[in-house]
Amino acid sequence: MRLHEHQAKKVFKDFGISTPEGKVVNDPDDAEKIAEEINSPVVVKAQIQVGSRGKAGGIKFAEDPKDARKKAKEILGKKISGIKVKKVLVEEALNIEKEYYVGFTLDRGSGKPVAIISSRGGVDIEEVAEKTPESIAKEELDPIWPLHDFKARKLAFKGNIRKEAIQEVSRIAQTLYKIFTDKDATLAEINPLVLTEQNQLLAADAVLNIDNNALFKQPELAELREETEEDPLIRKAHEYGFDYVRLDGNVGVVGNGAGLVMTTLDLIDYFGGKPANFLDVGGGAGSATVENALDLVFQDPNVDVVLFNIFGGITKCDEVARGINEAIEGRELPVPLLVRLAGTNYKEGLKVLNDEKLRVVSDLEDAVKEVVKLAGE
Structure with missing residues (x-):
């Protein structure tokens, strides 16, 4: 469960992390009133649970209250990644001296929390890792212990935080890690953590994702869940029981097993494409599950081509093939569909597939190259 920015900031503030002054409104007139109360330039930010709001026009600066009303009116009702903006956060604009990054997530390989601190905040941390890895400090933590002061300082030093701000x-x-553990989070992130010209450190943005399986332990956070505000595709994926993550590309991906899907995403990226999603239907996926998965990915307006990559183990390829046939029977495919089958009963599956409506490619690299080419066209 992902909290809205203003909800995450409330949690952070309760634990002692400073945030900019601001309030959430759903009306342009109220945005003007809040800007008058703040009495300084403000930033108007769409409150939706998707990334890249700024790139989509969901974050705008306003010089005065009337401008805040104008910017709120532009954002409210706007659709970003298919979600209609119903609320905006109006908060003081900061005089930024420097932007940092502080975050905690889970390494599912090691089963441990990971701390990340960087002197390059305000941009995607993945981009920082690729272009300037020397500006990032990353370390696995023992979940038994809190984040001790010496380790936090070591991470800040390795992340190139300026000397006077390290403490x-x-x-x-340390506070953010306590939030991460106390609230059963899968991600706690401040990006950017802003050092102002007045030498204050404030969480200019806040991300807090809670483990759905732990919500029974966090009743006060569970009450904040607004399913109507969630990405409709993610909400539908939850109903189907799928592991689904929406990405910003145009190549739809369906596979069985997280490792196989991740490998497929990496290959798409390697050959110059951009994945539109991560969709794992799990092991032993029957025909109904397969049909639901295709139904889900076909609904994404960003998808221009779909690669269905199955490696049969527990999952039998012939059953998957029947599910694909059922999903496409009697309908015009909205985008090209490529299928790669390998493993248990793959020969039987290839015989079953309706190859008049889809393309069958036996080699994974060839399949990826073809979907990347189609997506580019």
């Missing part, structure tokens, strides 16, 4: 960044990192 305070370390304190914020």
